Amino acid sequence: MLKLNYTDVGLYMERIMTNPELLIAQRVLLAMRLGQMLHVEPGRASFLLPADIPELEELEAALQREYNPNSTILLVDDASVEVNLSGCWMAESKEAQEGMFLALMSDSLSETLRERIERFIYKLWQMSEAHISSPA
Secondary structure (H helix, E strand, C coil): CEEEEEECCEEEEEECCCCHHHHHHHHHHHHHHHCCCCEEEEEEEEEEEECCCCCHHHHHHHHHHHCCCCEEEEECCCCEEEEEEEEEEEECCCCCCCEEEEECCCCCCCHHHHHHHHHHHHHHHHHHHHHHHCCC
16 A cells, blocks of 8 residues: 655655555544544545656556556646545545545455555655756
């Protein structure tokens, strides 16, 4: 599963092997014990990648071949694409700009294929972060 953390300084993504339901339950329990509000809802999240990453075509082909309606890649402009994922949003309130998003791939995909696509998305995000932070 992919976990996207949206913070005031940007996006941080990580791959985690925890069961999504268990992670959500643990987060709800933590919020209750701390007396904090927690809003949990199904939704969609997106992030940008450079459009010139060569491996992007391979990801698009894999998503089209497997018809994964929970993940889409859309051209934003000449320089970037938007990767759009379905999953679960958790934040302090419905209007919060900061929170955690758990990207959940379609249950119709085999576990092996789901993990392969998640690894690939994560790899491309890491490559884009290295591309952004490297000096021009």
